[in-house]
Amino acid sequence: MNAARPLPDRVRRxxxxxxxxxxxxxxxxxxxxSFLLTGFNPIIxxxxxxxxxxxxxxxxxxxxxxxxxxxxxxxxxxxIRLYGAWSTKVTMGPNWLDALVSxxxxxxxxxxxxxxxxxxxxxxxxxxxxxxxxxxxxxxxSHFIDTxxxxxxxxxxxxxxLAAKLADTGMDEAVRQIAQGVSExxxxxxxMHAMNRYWTENLPDIxxxxxxxxxxxxxxxxxxxxxxxxxxxxxxxxxxxxRPQRGEAVSVFIWANANGIHAENERTVAFGPxxxxxxxxxxxxxxIRETLRPMLRPGTRYADLFLATKAGLEKAGYPDNIxxxxxxxxxxxxxxxxxxxxxxxxxxxxxxxxxxxxxxxxPGVCATQISDTILITDTGCEYLTQSRGGYIEx
Amino acid sequence: MNAARPLPDRVRRxxxxxxxxxxxxxxxxxxxxSFLLTGFNPIIxxxxxxxxxxxxxxxxxxxxxxxxxxxxxxxxxxxIRLYGAWSTKVTMGPNWLDALVSxxxxxxxxxxxxxxxxxxxxxxxxxxxxxxxxxxxxxxxSHFIDTxxxxxxxxxxxxxxLAAKLADTGMDEAVRQIAQGVSExxxxxxxMHAMNRYWTENLPDIxxxxxxxxxxxxxxxxxxxxxxxxxxxxxxxxxxxxRPQRGEAVSVFIWANANGIHAENERTVAFGPxxxxxxxxxxxxxxIRETLRPMLRPGTRYADLFLATKAGLEKAGYPDNIxxxxxxxxxxxxxxxxxxxxxxxxxxxxxxxxxxxxxxxxPGVCATQISDTILITDTGCEYLTQSRGGYIEx
Numbered sequence: 035m036n037a038a039r040p041l042p043d044r045v046r047r048x049x050x051x052x053x054x055x056x057x058x059x060x061x062x063x064x065x066x067x068s069f070l071l072t073g074f075n076p077i078i079x080x081x082x083x084x085x086x087x088x089x090x091x092x093x094x095x096x097x098x099x100x101x102x103x104x105x106x107x108x109x110x111x112x113x114i115r116l117y118g119a120w121s122t123k124v125t126m127g128p129n130w131l132d133a134l135v136s137x138x139x140x141x142x143x144x145x146x147x148x149x150x151x152x153x154x155x156x157x158x159x160x161x162x163x164x165x166x167x168x169x170x171x172x173x174x175x176s177h178f179i180d181t182x183x184x185x186x187x188x189x190x191x192x193x194x195x196l197a198a199k200l201a202d203t204g205m206d207e208a209v210r211q212i213a214q215g216v217s218e219x220x221x222x223x224x225x226m227h228a229m230n231r232y233w234t235e236n237l238p239d240i241x242x243x244x245x246x247x248x249x250x251x252x253x254x255x256x257x258x259x260x261x262x263x264x265x266x267x268x269x270x271x272x273x274x275x276x277r278p279q280r281g282e283a284v285s286v287f288i289w290a291n292a293n294g295i296h297a298e299n300e301r302t303v304a305f306g307p308x309x310x311x312x313x314x315x316x317x318x319x320x321x322i323r324e325t326l327r328p329m330l331r332p333g334t335r336y337a338d339l340f341l342a343t344k345a346g347l348e349k350a351g352y353p354d355n356i357x358x359x360x361x362x363x364x365x366x367x368x369x370x371x372x373x374x375x376x377x378x379x380x381x382x383x384x385x386x387x388x389x390x391x392x393x394x395x396x397p398g399v400c401a402t403q404i405s406d407t408i409l410i411t412d413t414g415c416e417y418l419t420q421s422r423g424g425y426i427e428x
Numbered sequence: 429m430n431a432a433r434p435l436p437d438r439v440r441r442x443x444x445x446x447x448x449x450x451x452x453x454x455x456x457x458x459x460x461x462s463f464l465l466t467g468f469n470p471i472i473x474x475x476x477x478x479x480x481x482x483x484x485x486x487x488x489x490x491x492x493x494x495x496x497x498x499x500x501x502x503x504x505x506x507x508i509r510l511y512g513a514w515s516t517k518v519t520m521g522p523n524w525l526d527a528l529v530s531x532x533x534x535x536x537x538x539x540x541x542x543x544x545x546x547x548x549x550x551x552x553x554x555x556x557x558x559x560x561x562x563x564x565x566x567x568x569x570s571h572f573i574d575t576x577x578x579x580x581x582x583x584x585x586x587x588x589x590l591a592a593k594l595a596d597t598g599m600d601e602a603v604r605q606i607a608q609g610v611s612e613x614x615x616x617x618x619x620m621h622a623m624n625r626y627w628t629e630n631l632p633d634i635x636x637x638x639x640x641x642x643x644x645x646x647x648x649x650x651x652x653x654x655x656x657x658x659x660x661x662x663x664x665x666x667x668x669x670x671r672p673q674r675g676e677a678v679s680v681f682i683w684a685n686a687n688g689i690h691a692e693n694e695r696t697v698a699f700g701p702x703x704x705x706x707x708x709x710x711x712x713x714x715x716i717r718e719t720l721r722p723m724l725r726p727g728t729r730y731a732d733l734f735l736a737t738k739a740g741l742e743k744a745g746y747p748d749n750i751x752x753x754x755x756x757x758x759x760x761x762x763x764x765x766x767x768x769x770x771x772x773x774x775x776x777x778x779x780x781x782x783x784x785x786x787x788x789x790x791p792g793v794c795a796t797q798i799s800d801t802i803l804i805t806d807t808g809c810e811y812l813t814q815s816r817g818g819y820i821e822x
């Protein structure tokens with residue numbers, strides 16, 4: 035193991051989950067998860083990056099030969115194996131499956147208990163693996179990896195603060211643009227450019243690539259989008275040339291990331307004084323946010339945050355407009371798996387990160403979109419996003 | 429069906445593939461593919477968008493209730509069904525699985541032959557579906573959908589030309605930035621901003637969102653990245669603050685898209701005169717590109733393009749540096765499934781789109797990165813990307 039890059043605690047926590055289940059090795063394909071356990075994001079995933087986590091010791095990383103130099107420069111693991119053919123590189127086999135089978139043989143676990151991400155691994159790949167390793171016993175890895183991801187390690191928290199600073203920078207610029215009365219698209223592209231400028235000028239060693247699909251890759255994940263007035267009822271859309279009229283609300287959505295860890299910052303900004311019906315919706319949500327603030331500490335249940343929001347909306351006269359959830363986990367995904375909803379059994383713990391976004395949609399009438407990225411600390415919480423809150427009118 | 433939005437030919441071609449295989453319905457989850465068959469990209473896919481293609485007639489679209497308004501505004505299909513709970517929307521059931529089972533029952537195919545994308549559908553989802561539809565017979569859809577995607581419809585070709593224009597705009601700005609001797613990151617962010625400005629000023633009705641993962645979404649897919657000098661041996665990386673020295677090559681990579689259809693434009697630019705070893709590599713590749721040009725017409729085999737490249741590299745003294753492939757399909761994916769390699773059995777047909785990128789990597793010595801997006805026409809080809817080619821020195 036590279037002495038300069040100690041293994042993060044999440045590797046130990048994954049291995050503790052594996053020990054509980056008698057798992058000999060976990061084979062990880064999902065880009066967010068292979069990054070979690072190796073530190074390498076190749077950006078383009080048409081050739082899979084596979085993390086192999088043994089019961090003890092450092093994870094191994096299996097990559098296509100063309101990712102060799104990049105992988106060695108980025109990963110916190112040191113045992114990097116190659117597959118495929120590229121230039122003069124020597125590899126373990128023509129494809130990832132042959133190389134994976136060799137590695138599992140070398141570890142002595144080819145007929146052991148192996149964990150795969152059942153929520154991610156496509157049927158075809160699952161069949162290829164289980165046919166070649168017909169003596170092994172396969173169990174699910176998705177659920178325990180998601181559980182481990184709920185708690186962020188110190189290296190991830192440091193990145194989350196930088197991502198939040200990027201998002202705040204984008205929000206400040208968006209609010210300046212809204213004040214000029216320009217279009218959704220102009221607000222969005224100026225906000226993204228402001229984040230890119232901040233990245234270029236202040237964060238020399240940070241990457242802002244995101245995790246892409248198998249058919250592409252997200253080279254730059256500093257994103258702003260904007261919905262003006264009744265366009266809010268689309269909930270999400272690519273920005274258009276629509277400009278706000280005086281008295282309309284403008285909602286700005288920002289996702290930023292630093293070395294793969296995300297922050298979300300969303301604000302609804304009044305472009306001139308709002309009609310009463312819209313102002314009351316915003317004030318209701320801002321009041322609810324204040325009610326929730328002292329609850330943001332270890333020991334509070336996710337469900338209690340949801341129920342306090344529901345009570346606040348009912349009291350304010352919106353019993354028919356209760357959202358399905360009021361936030362979600364965030365980290366290597368902008369939308370990680372946990373939901374702040376009525377059914378959740380999760381309890382806040384130090385190191386948890388999520389978005390806090392109780393919001394209102396009264397179809398055709400009014401809508402709000404306010405979200406901050408929250409970190410739970412030993413004694414309470416830290417608002418990672420810190421741009422101006424409260425009622426904002428320009 | 430909305431009369432203003434005729435069904436594209438690809439729906440008919442999917443149904444022809446289904447008829448050959450006796451398939452009663454194809455159930456489509458992969459974002460690129462559900463967009464292909466409905467015209468709707470919600471950008472955020474944490475709630476799946478499902479296209480259901482019956483043996484005859486219009487596809488149906490099943491979306492979460494919160495995507496109702498957006499979906500109706502974007503899709504070319506008119507039969508849109510809802511699941512989940514959101515505000516006051518009335519839905520078919522609390523989750524997509526219940527709704528899907530109802531729809532298949534309504535179509536009378538719940539015990540028929542159903543096709544699923546085996547290269548994409550995760551094991552867990554496959555199990556959920558096959559357990560609920562235990563009388564159905566399941567077959568693969570990935571392969572025939574990929575085959576249909578090889579040929580682009582006129583609406584997609586129109587978008588590809590716009591995407592290529594965006595990519596060319598980004599490349600022109602990147603070359604101007606390189607001439608100033610600025611960093612990889614500065615080149616990249618100015619190039620992306622130039623594309624965003626072009627989009628804002630010239631393409632009012634076009635979306636540039638890409639297809640994201642289940643944990644996020646790619647709000648803006650106008651991407652430039654840059655590798656200076658020996659950083660080329662990483663093949664792909666997030667841009668750094670590295671600036672070119674006189675005599676170094678700078679490679680610029682651009683992906684753009686218009687309504688989901690991608691173009692790729694890549695150039696290797698000399699920052700001042702290059703040392704002979706680098707110049708010879710570039711000249712070799714430029715010569716090979718000229719050799720390939722007259723072969724770009726219906727009837728040529730993918731493999732012949734690869735073999736002509738291999739012969740050119742061998743003749744020029746690079747027999748140990750033959751790449752694995754010299755291009756790939758492009759369309760709704762920046763990297764679609766087909767590869768221009770020795771093993772391919774594909775033959776060029778009108779409507780095919782791919783990148784043409786024979787390139788050299790001699791590890792530690794020299795590298796090139798030149799790529800254009802090519803459309804095969806009835807009589808030959810159209811270079812969709814049209815920015816300056818040949819040897820470029822600034």
